[in-house]
Amino acid sequence: MFYLCTDNYNPMYTKLTIKLDGNVxxxxxxxxxxxxxxxxxxxxxxxxxxxxxxxGDLEITPLVKSLSGVIKLPAEYDYKKDYAEFLTQKYx
Numbered sequence: 001m002f003y004l005c006t007d008n009y010n011p012m013y014t015k016l017t018i019k020l021d022g023n024v025x026x027x028x029x030x031x032x033x034x035x036x037x038x039x040x041x042x043x044x045x046x047x048x049x050x051x052x053x054x055x056g057d058l059e060i061t062p063l064v065k066s067l068s069g070v071i072k073l074p075a076e077y078d079y080k081k082d083y084a085e086f087l088t089q090k091y092x
Contacts, residue, residue, distance in 0.1 A: 020028075025039075032039045073079075 028039055028042065032042050
């Protein structure tokens with residue numbers, strides 16, 4: 001059994017001890033090292049992402065509501081093709 005402790009010097013941070021499978025910890029450390037980050041940061045980012053409110057929970061501002069539907073595009077419009085052509089012209 002392995003333990004993971006997070007301990008940062010920022011007073012807003014709190015130490016956390018969790019039990020994880022040893023193989024998971026080994027792979028996670030390797031993953032973090034290859035991305036030049038810490039396991040603590042990876043876990044923090046993950047927990048932050050999964051606990052944020054869903055987009056559906058956010059209120060749409062009046063400005064965004066007023067802009068919705070301003071542009072009418074044909075049903076067969078292929079924005080990916082159009083964007084690819086734009087990039088081709090830009091970088092040619």
